Amino acid sequence: MPQFITKPKMGSHLIGIYLLSFLLLIFIFYYHWITGIIMSVLFAISLYYSIHKEKQLVDRTEEYISTLSYRVKKVGSEALLEMPIGIVLYSEDFTIEWANPYMSQFTEDETIVGEQLAFLSPNLISNMKDKQDSFTLKIEQYDFQVLNKKDERLLYLFDRTKQVQIQNRYKNEQTVLGTIFLDNYDEITQNMDDTAKSQINSRVTSILNEWSTLLGIYLKRTSQERFLAVMNKQILEELEKSKFEILDEVRELISDKNVPLTLSIGIGVGSESLPELGELTQSSLDLALGRGGDQVVIKDQEGKVRFYGGKTNPMEKRTRVRARVISHALKELVKASDQVIIMGHKAPDMDSIGSAIGVLKIAQANDVESYLVIDENDIDTGVQRLVEEIKDIDQLWSHFIDPEGALDIATKNTLLVIVDTHKPALVQEEKLIQKTDHVVVIDHHRRGEEFIEHATLVYMEPYASSTAELVTELLEYQPSNLSLSMLESTALLAGIIVDTKSFTLRTGSRTFDAASYLRSKGADTVMVQKFLKEDLDIYVKRSRLIENTNIYRGHVAISLGENGQTYGPVVIAQAADTLLTMSGIEASFVISNRADGRIGISARSLGEVNVQIIMEKMSGGGHLTNAATQLEDVSVEEAHDWLKEILEEYFEGGDPE
Numbered sequence: 001m002p003q004f005i006t007k008p009k010m011g012s013h014l015i016g017i018y019l020l021s022f023l024l025l026i027f028i029f030y031y032h033w034i035t036g037i038i039m040s041v042l043f044a045i046s047l048y049y050s051i052h053k054e055k056q057l058v059d060r061t062e063e064y065i066s067t068l069s070y071r072v073k074k075v076g077s078e079a080l081l082e083m084p085i086g087i088v089l090y091s092e093d094f095t096i097e098w099a100n101p102y103m104s105q106f107t108e109d110e111t112i113v114g115e116q117l118a119f120l121s122p123n124l125i126s127n128m129k130d131k132q133d134s135f136t137l138k139i140e141q142y143d144f145q146v147l148n149k150k151d152e153r154l155l156y157l158f159d160r161t162k163q164v165q166i167q168n169r170y171k172n173e174q175t176v177l178g179t180i181f182l183d184n185y186d187e188i189t190q191n192m193d194d195t196a197k198s199q200i201n202s203r204v205t206s207i208l209n210e211w212s213t214l215l216g217i218y219l220k221r222t223s224q225e226r227f228l229a230v231m232n233k234q235i236l237e238e239l240e241k242s243k244f245e246i247l248d249e250v251r252e253l254i255s256d257k258n259v260p261l262t263l264s265i266g267i268g269v270g271s272e273s274l275p276e277l278g279e280l281t282q283s284s285l286d287l288a289l290g291r292g293g294d295q296v297v298i299k300d301q302e303g304k305v306r307f308y309g310g311k312t313n314p315m316e317k318r319t320r321v322r323a324r325v326i327s328h329a330l331k332e333l334v335k336a337s338d339q340v341i342i343m344g345h346k347a348p349d350m351d352s353i354g355s356a357i358g359v360l361k362i363a364q365a366n367d368v369e370s371y372l373v374i375d376e377n378d379i380d381t382g383v384q385r386l387v388e389e390i391k392d393i394d395q396l397w398s399h400f401i402d403p404e405g406a407l408d409i410a411t412k413n414t415l416l417v418i419v420d421t422h423k424p425a426l427v428q429e430e431k432l433i434q435k436t437d438h439v440v441v442i443d444h445h446r447r448g449e450e451f452i453e454h455a456t457l458v459y460m461e462p463y464a465s466s467t468a469e470l471v472t473e474l475l476e477y478q479p480s481n482l483s484l485s486m487l488e489s490t491a492l493l494a495g496i497i498v499d500t501k502s503f504t505l506r507t508g509s510r511t512f513d514a515a516s517y518l519r520s521k522g523a524d525t526v527m528v529q530k531f532l533k534e535d536l537d538i539y540v541k542r543s544r545l546i547e548n549t550n551i552y553r554g555h556v557a558i559s560l561g562e563n564g565q566t567y568g569p570v571v572i573a574q575a576a577d578t579l580l581t582m583s584g585i586e587a588s589f590v591i592s593n594r595a596d597g598r599i600g601i602s603a604r605s606l607g608e609v610n611v612q613i614i615m616e617k618m619s620g621g622g623h624l625t626n627a628a629t630q631l632e633d634v635s636v637e638e639a640h641d642w643l644k645e646i647l648e649e650y651f652e653g654g655d656p657e
Contacts, residue, residue, distance in 0.1 A: 003234065043646040064140060065630045066387040086144070086157030090117055090515045091211055094125050103157070106139050106648045136160070144386065149487035172234035177277045178267040179285045183293040185225035188261055200261070203224070207253060211246050213597035215239070229265075235269065236269060236298070240308070244296045251294065270300035270418060292462040292624075293447035306447040312618055323470075327477035328458045329419075330440060333457060334366045337415035341372035341406050343428040345421040347569055350531070351466045352420040353383055354495030357488050359417050360399055365482035371401045381538070383533045386494070389487055396488070403429035410435040416521060420467040421451045422460060423621075444471055444499075446612055448621040462623070468495030472514040486522040493523040501577060505625055538571055545575040545590055552644065552652060556609070560636055561592025574630070576602040591639050599631040599639045609650075617646045 029036035044464045057434070084237060089098040103112060107120070117124045117426075120139050127135045133199055137144045137157070138338050143164040147156040177530055182204065189197045201224070208227060212219035215238065220232040250263050266285025271287055287305065295309035322491055334340055340363040344352030363370030380389065382401050391397050401409075410416070411454040414436045422443045424430050433439060433452060440457045444464040472492055475482060478526040484492075500507045503515075519525075545567065549559040557579040561567050572590045579588035587609035594600045601618065605609035611627040618639075619628020631639055 024284075040176070050191065064399065084159070086155070086159070088117075088120075088157065089154040090153050090155065092153070094118070094128075097377065106142055122336065172237075173230060174233040174269070175274070175277065176231045176233055176236045176267060176269045177281045178229035178231065178265055179229040179281050180219075180229055181264045181266075181285055181293075182225040183262045183264055183289075185261065188222075188365060203253060207250055208246070211249070232270065240298075240306075244308045247294065247296065249398050263295040263396075264288040265296040265452065267296065267298040268300075269298060269303065269341040276301070287447055287449075291448075302550075303653070307616065318647055321635050324477045325472040326457070327474040329457055330362065330459075330474060331366055331478060332436060333415055334363050334368050334441060336411045337368060337407070338411060340368055340370040340415045340417060341373060341401075341410060341420065341432065341436075342370065342417045343403075343406070344419050345423075345426045346375075346421075346428060347378050347380065348374065348383060348428070349380070349495075349570075350382060350386070350491070350498040351495035353386060354468040354491040354493070355419040355471040356417075357396075357491050358468065359419060361484060361488060362471075362478050363480060365478045371399055371406060371444065372522040373403055373432070374400055375404045375428060380510070380568060381578075382498075382531050382533075382570070385533075386491060389527075393485070393487065399641055403405070403432075404598040406432055407435065412437050414438070415440065418452065419443070419471070421445065422452055422458075423448060424452050425450065439459055442467055442474075444470060445621065446623060448616065463506075464505045466499035467507065468492045468499070469511055469514045472496075472512070472517060476517060479544065484521040485517075486524060487527075489518045489523040490527050493518045493525070494528045497528055498532070506623065534574075538568075538574075541567060541571050542575045542578065545592065546578055547570070549579060551585075552647065555584055555586040556638065556647065557582065559588070559590045559592075560640055561590075563636065565593065565597045567621075569594065569602070569628075572600050572602040575605040580604045589643060591636055593636060593644065594630065598631075599634055599636060601629050601631070601643065603627045603640060614643075615648055617640065 016526045019515075024039075028039055041294075043394050060623050074592060076623070084102060086103045088096055088103065091097050096112050096115050096117060096119070099112055104110065109115075112119060117128075121137050124137060127137065127146070127148075132148065133150075134145065134147050137146050141161075142159060143161045144162050147158070159527070189200065192200070205221065211217075212229065215235050216231070217235060220228045220230075222228050244265070247263055247265075252259070263286060266281050266283070268280025268282075268284060271280065280299045280301070283380050284299040286297050287299070288297040291307075293330060295307060298306040298308075321415040338433070341357045342356045342363075344356050348356075351482035353374070355413070361374050366580040374387070376387065410432055410437070415438045415439075416432055416436045417440045418427055418433075419442050421427060422441050422445065424433055427433070439452060439455045440459075441455045442459045443454055444461055444467050446462045446578075447460055459470060474482070493515060496511060496518075497503070500511060502513065502646055515523075544565075545559050545561060548562065549557050552558050559575060559579060561572075572592055576588045576590045579585055579590070587603070589611075592600060601615070601620070603615050603622070605611045607625055610624050611624050612624050615622055615627035615629045618629045618631065622628055635641070
């Protein structure tokens, strides 16, 4: 009998009435016995009738309870067996002891009793051992919400397949906007006749239309060099799986005509607001173009960015006109400020110091007080030699200032010029960015996800060999009273030489033009070699790094620093450069401990391997052929394993996501 049903009993109020009546009869007998006999007879009849009725009520109630108890048991049994919820009892060793018939429809076997829980799903036992009381699980093509009753060793499985399908359909049908931009279109077609221009337009449009039709993308040409693409999330996932092969198709087709035309694609995803999607799309395209083009950038509502492509060196797109315009704009900003503060990145190299000195000369040529930020405790040997030479020239050294001093003098009307980096976390003093309303960024690195926001002027040219090259061109369009000393021009030339590895990497015709200009201003190549000379102990350290090198996939060199031994960033970079000169090596990676407790990785390639994308997967960045990263809370071995996973994905999938 169910616990909530109890057997009826005689009411306590009836017993009280009978006792009271009995006392009343005694009282009547005492005063008038005849009346007492009559009342006793009536009382007896009344008592008999009441007991009889009470018994009938009890019998009827017991019969009802018995019937109800049976029905409840029957319903409970049927519910247990026929309820559309999976119920599984399991033993201490995770063997299935009993399961209701509902579970049989999800497996091909007639019964699952006696099987291990892993028979239903390989992840089931691990989820239970993780002490999760509720979790999701996939059995065959079905999705379940599992409720685990540990004390009873009981599982409830709720089928959520239709719900998941609806959620997936909603996600897959979310609107995605994209903008496709034809890189270098104006430069390529400006000297073409109408027939040749029409042929290029026709062939590119044909490729893009076939591609969009095949995938179900709505494509609309909005200008000669720009297309609007509308798709959904499912189509985007297919494109990501294929690593956007359309980039290669366009590049290969146009290459047959010896015309360097490529695509840049910016995609916005994750927002229900179409205006916001449009902003994400434009932001993604700007990022793709800022990184040199020939790639896809996808940005979602949360600001997360994914990169595809970028396998080729960016084509040289700048013109003398653009350099003159930027130089004029910089001059106007300098003249409108009360002072100029210039800073490069942490642990500055020759390019950072040289380009900063060049900007310092621009400010001086426009008669504006200027300062160069440098931390003497955070420079390597080569830069230290340059600084020692600068200290001998009071007129130049008096404009050098430490980060604390720069913070003290900075105002809202100060012009802050950042060179050789665009990431706020890498600058000499990040707080300076917040102290002024006017920031200029001059950099030659490919634009990364992290960027200095709200910059007044941005001059980023990822095809340039170095920031020193860019600044040298800007110097040529400054007032005629600008004069470079031998040491100043040598510092700029040293920046170009270091970043091009003595004009062997990322060197264009404009690089030699800049070097020629600096040479005409008295740049001393012998002094550059003096700055770049290395100490014997550094040479030995680098040799030990090279000695601990393994070859991966036949053409990638990976070197690991010795445990307990720290290496400076310059030594790590030099080791990577040296490995790249070895026969058969197309890319090199050097991993070692740094003095600051982090793990440093320097990556180099000859262009076939995009080390920038690989380093970005490890929170770093750089160029196609020159990149690096610093990692925290990992060991050299763990960093090595992570790098190999990314390399495996890169070579198997074409390039990492």
